[in-house]
Amino acid sequence: MDTGRHPAATLLRRVGLGAIPFVLLLAVWHLASRSAGTLLPAIGEVGEVLAHPFREPPNLDSLPLATSALVSLLRVAFGFGAALVTAVPLGILVGCRHTARELFLPIVEMSRSISPVAWMPLTIILLGFSSLGSVLYGTRAWEYGLLDQVQLAIVAVIWWASFFPVFLNTMHGVAGVRRLFIEVALANGARRAALLRHVIVPAALPAIMVGIRLGVGRALMVIVAAEFFPGTRAGLGYFITTSHQVAQYEYALASVVVIGLVGLVVNLGLYAVESRVSHWQAKER
Amino acid sequence: MAQPAAIAVQGLGKVFRRGDGLSVAALAGLDLVVEERAFVTLLGPTGCGKTTLLRILLGLEAPSGGSVRVAGRVPVEGQVPAGAVFQQHSLLPWRRALANVMFPLEMRGVRRRAARRQALDLLRLVGLEEAAGAFPHELSGGMQQRVAIARALAHNASILLLDEPFGALDDRTRRLLQAVLLDIWESRQLTVLFVTHNIEEALTLGDRILVLGQGRILEDHAVPLARPRDPLSDAFAAELLALRRVFAAAAEGAARGRDRSIEA
Secondary structure, X not given: OOOOOOXXXXXXXXXXXXXXXXXXXXXXXXXXXXXXXXXXXXXXXXXXXXXXXXXXXXXXXXXXXXXXXXXXXXXXXXXXXXHHHHHHHHHHHXXXXXXXXXXXXXXXXXXXXXXXXXXXXXXXXXXXXXXXXXXXXXXXXXXXXXHHOOEHHHHHHHHHHHHXXXXXXXXXXXXXXXXXXXXXXXXXXXOHHXXXXXXXXXXXXHHHHHHHHHHHHHHHHHHHHHOOOOOOOOOHHHHHHHHHHOOOHHHHHHHHHXXXXXXXXXXXXXXXXXXXXXXXXXXXX | OOOOOOEEEEEEEEEEEXXXXXXXXXXXXXXXXXXXXXXXXXXXXXXXXXXXXXXXXXXXXXOOEEEEEXXXXXXXXXXXXXXXEOOOOOOOOOOOHHHHHHHHHHHOOOOXXXXXXXXXXXXXXXXXXXXXXXXXXXXXXXXXXXHHHHHHHOOOOXXXXXXXXXXXXXXXXXXXXXXXXXXXXXXXXXXXXXEEOOHHHHHHHOOEEEEEEXXXXXXXXXXXXXXXXXXXXXXXXXXXXXXXXXXXXXXXXXXXXXXXXXXX
């Protein structure tokens, strides 16, 4: 790391370096789209779609790009949120007890290799097309447009996708808390209940944050595939499917770009949070 | 005895069950009395049960037998009869120095502002006020142990237990911290039980030196030197030599005892 530089100069350098592959990618894309007989849309066509995110796509049976992205993000938020509130407490519980780890290890190792999308047909059978809106508002769900698009079947699949990274990292983080820290806290007057809040969670927080970053990443990967399934009427995955059906590939590529940008922003944000909560760990031995 | 002892241990035994199923006695019939306001050093080689004794005094470990009283009470986990300073790297690394010192106060339910003020006072006492905002990994080993001493004092207990707190420090820093500790002991009228494997350190600090081996006290040696002690004086050198002999004899006796018990 070049610590001697002015911080602004360092930032500029990092952004500049990071931009080079993007420029190369665009160049390759441009050349490929100009070759004869290609179906690859030109950069300009995709840019045109991206420039009007709120426009109803003319030949597509789909909501505008921005709304589609919002629907997808809502599904991710609820699915990941559900994973967070289940995986962190469970991970802490299992991490604290050796017996619990042995009890759950086999089933977790089996479950986590099952692709989340593999559950899609089953979740549709089990949960039907019920959505957060229909659960909360019944037949008036259509009045709450966006919540009606948050289908429980998809939320469940996203939950599955992000549960295991968060659960496993929390569990390992908690199991790895140094015994000394716990004894120091006990010798300093901490009761068992205070240990959780003042020692176990802060000590495991860096590991939990890694799990969160991986979990969000998996949720973003899985959402598009989950939206290919019937029962969805919106979302980036649905947007892609419909644009394929009418061979308007600029719409498909535009949503790919949106997913990529969302991932970029989310990951950079999570890295920033991660370095804040785990700054003490890099130097700790 | 006019005053009740600060620490009273009688017939203390501790048996650990090893992974292979064999039992190992870390402590066997240990008797120990530390009077109020005494500075007692506990001297013994690594693995002689020093740390186990301290953990029992802190309530972190339950004894297998015998009785233990610290400040007149049976030590219980999470209830603090005494402040403790551990070996190195015992600060909570995600808390700044000040927050580490505040930890015992928070656990006792002291209000934030009052806890802050007390913690700052304690950091000033150990000469580290300006490092209040630093994280442990930003401090040197000596500074970390100063913070650890401040944290131990935050209990407001009159008894301080220290487990080889300066073992990992260089010579100069160690002497400095020994002086800081002696100052605090005197000014705050504390009772100190200080564990070390360093004979010179034991002699520099203690009124009494207890030589530990085989899970019990082998030798109770009263130090005849006046304070402040000058490690370069002839009296100190002579006493150090005498103590080395005591230590060697005790160790030899212990070894003979062990041989006998193996033969028997």
